[in-house]
Amino acid sequence: PAPEDDKPARAWIDQRGGKFVSFINGKFVTPGDKPTWFPAENPATGEKLGQVYQSTQKDVDAAVKAARAAQENWAALPGFERAKYLYAITRLMQKHARLFAVLETLDNGKPIRESRDIDVPAATAHFHHHAGWAQIMDDEFDGYEPYGVAGQIIPWNFPLLMLAWKVAPALATGNTVVLKPAEQTNLTAQLFAEICVEAGLPKGVFNLVTGDGKVGAMIVAHDGIDKLAFTGSTDIGRLIRKESAGSGKALTLELGGKSPYIVFDDADIDSAVEGLVDAIWFNQGEVCCAGSRLLVQESIYDSFVEKLKRRMQNLRVGNPMDKCVDLGAVVDKTQLDRITKLVDKAVKDGAEIYQIKDACPTKGCFYPPTILTNVEPSDEIAQIEVFGPVLSVISFRNQQDAVAIANNTRFGLAATVWTENINMALEMAPAIKAGVVWINSSNRFYAGCGFGGYRESGYGREGGKEGLYAYLKPSYLSTLSEASPR
Ligand code: TXE
Numbered sequence: 001p002a003p004e005d006d007k008p009a010r011a012w013i014d015q016r017g018g019k020f021v022s023f024i025n026g027k028f029v030t031p032g033d034k035p036t037w038f039p040a041e042n043p044a045t046g047e048k049l050g051q052v053y054q055s056t057q058k059d060v061d062a063a064v065k066a067a068r069a070a071q072e073n074w075a076a077l078p079g080f081e082r083a084k085y086l087y088a089i090t091r092l093m094q095k096h097a098r099l100f101a102v103l104e105t106l107d108n109g110k111p112i113r114e115s116r117d118i119d120v121p122a123a124t125a126h127f128h129h130h131a132g133w134a135q136i137m138d139d140e141f142d143g144y145e146p147y148g149v150a151g152q153i154i155p156w157n158f159p160l161l162m163l164a165w166k167v168a169p170a171l172a173t174g175n176t177v178v179l180k181p182a183e184q185t186n187l188t189a190q191l192f193a194e195i196c197v198e199a200g201l202p203k204g205v206f207n208l209v210t211g212d213g214k215v216g217a218m219i220v221a222h223d224g225i226d227k228l229a230f231t232g233s234t235d236i237g238r239l240i241r242k243e244s245a246g247s248g249k250a251l252t253l254e255l256g257g258k259s260p261y262i263v264f265d266d267a268d269i270d271s272a273v274e275g276l277v278d279a280i281w282f283n284q285g286e287v288c289c290a291g292s293r294l295l296v297q298e299s300i301y302d303s304f305v306e307k308l309k310r311r312m313q314n315l316r317v318g319n320p321m322d323k324c325v326d327l328g329a330v331v332d333k334t335q336l337d338r339i340t341k342l343v344d345k346a347v348k349d350g351a352e353i354y355q356i357k358d359a360c361p362t363k364g365c366f367y368p369p370t371i372l373t374n375v376e377p378s379d380e381i382a383q384i385e386v387f388g389p390v391l392s393v394i395s396f397r398n399q400q401d402a403v404a405i406a407n408n409t410r411f412g413l414a415a416t417v418w419t420e421n422i423n424m425a426l427e428m429a430p431a432i433k434a435g436v437v438w439i440n441s442s443n444r445f446y447a448g449c450g451f452g453g454y455r456e457s458g459y460g461r462e463g464g465k466e467g468l469y470a471y472l473k474p475s476y477l478s479t480l481s482e483a484s485p486r
Helices: 007-013 055-075 078-093 099-110 111-139 158-174 187-199 213-221 232-246 269-285 296-311 334-348 398-408 422-431 466-467 476-483
Strands: 037-041 048-053 144-148 149-153 176-180 206-210 227-232 249-255 260-263 293-297 352-355 370-373 390-396 414-418 435-439 472-474
Touching: 007 099, 055 144, 055 149, 055 176, 055 206, 055 213, 078 099, 078 111, 078 158, 078 187, 099 111, 099 158, 099 187, 149 158, 149 213, 158 176, 158 187, 158 227, 158 466, 176 213, 176 466, 187 206, 187 260, 213 232, 227 232, 260 398, 269 296, 269 390, 269 398, 269 414, 293 296, 293 398, 296 370, 334 352, 334 390, 334 466, 390 398, 398 422, 414 422, 414 472, 422 435
Parallel strands: 149 176, 149 227, 176 206, 227 249, 260 293, 260 414, 293 390, 370 390, 414 435
Antiparallel strands: 037 048, 144 472, 352 370
């Protein structure tokens, strides 16, 4: 074991007195009388890392007011000027990469290897990519204008990366932001706010309000918000859609998934097994596009599942600060209980369970990698998003059968197809109702490529040119008046 050095992160927490608060109009707020706080906890150890301020309606009002006041000037800057700020943020994220990674792991429980090699570089790349768009924005998006103030609500599974997915395109397009991180994970958003100051970002362009879903609801209801962007559970997504209906606010939703991972009998089996390890056990399975349903062709069912079980035996679960660990802790006790309940129910309903014996530390929010066989496509465990390291295995006969089972959910976020028959793969891709279909790979993300769902996985895209349109509206009137001389 080689634990990562967490001293700089601990010093950073101490410097702030372990207090994580809203950041409004370029400053961290000083809470008023009788503030409410809730703990920030390390899910791997139960250790209290500090306390998070529960923002009030007054704070949300102030954040929206600051964002409104800053918006016109921000949008009036030429795109290349906004780009300078985004490049500065990018450079500072690179500079503080190690601190971001350690804070993310302490706060969320994910392996340091993942926060260091995936979350932080991907978040940084997202800002870099969008700085590029800002530079060419005025030409590329002539006839479009920003919505104004974007209210953004994000989840806990990729705290910094989800922040980047939301904030980078909003700023590039000339919107200003009021962002609410998930109540479970606040640390990296605090460091990001500090970086905005260091980058000289005009005050009010980026605002942060800390707190739980009640604060999220205040953002959703606020009259001063023009555009809402949400990533989280399908239930809350549905609620936000209802609450904002008729308000005139634009809305994009990135919700849950139950993505199929389809393996045909002609696939490169060893690679398919490795791909699956990544698809379902990366980030403890707390991934909206996790390949949580393995669809494997009948003829190779037994041999494939055997191989997968053997591979699973080699996974290491434990202290996420250990650089050799594959799976860390799940985000909190609530999520751990949710996973445990869903799996116990599946076993009661007849699924066969396979786990690594004594895989997990006895303390902390750990759940072992799990394979469930004897599962029918319509079973609850094959339909509900578990958001944990739990794979349901289903067999299929032929291509049509695979498509039918793949599409037999309420969701449609992602899918994977493994086969050496590229013609079949290219037939499968459009037949599967999912925002992305990976062929002979999984979990491939690129800032230049739009990501988003079908059906109850939501709508709108993040990343790529499509992702920018989510923050822009056509300015028909100005275009028309310029184009039609009387
Ligand atoms: O999500 P919530 P939870 C799924 C996953 C998980 C389940 C529950 O299956 O097990 O959801 O997780 C804010 N108005 N996903 O309860 O509640 C909340 O404070 C406005 C999939 O954590 O949806 C947080 O910032 N905002 C998903 C954010 O919504 C509200 C990622 C997400 O929390 C609100 C996370 C309200 N009324 C969970 N109530 C994915 N697609 O990646 C809560 N929030």
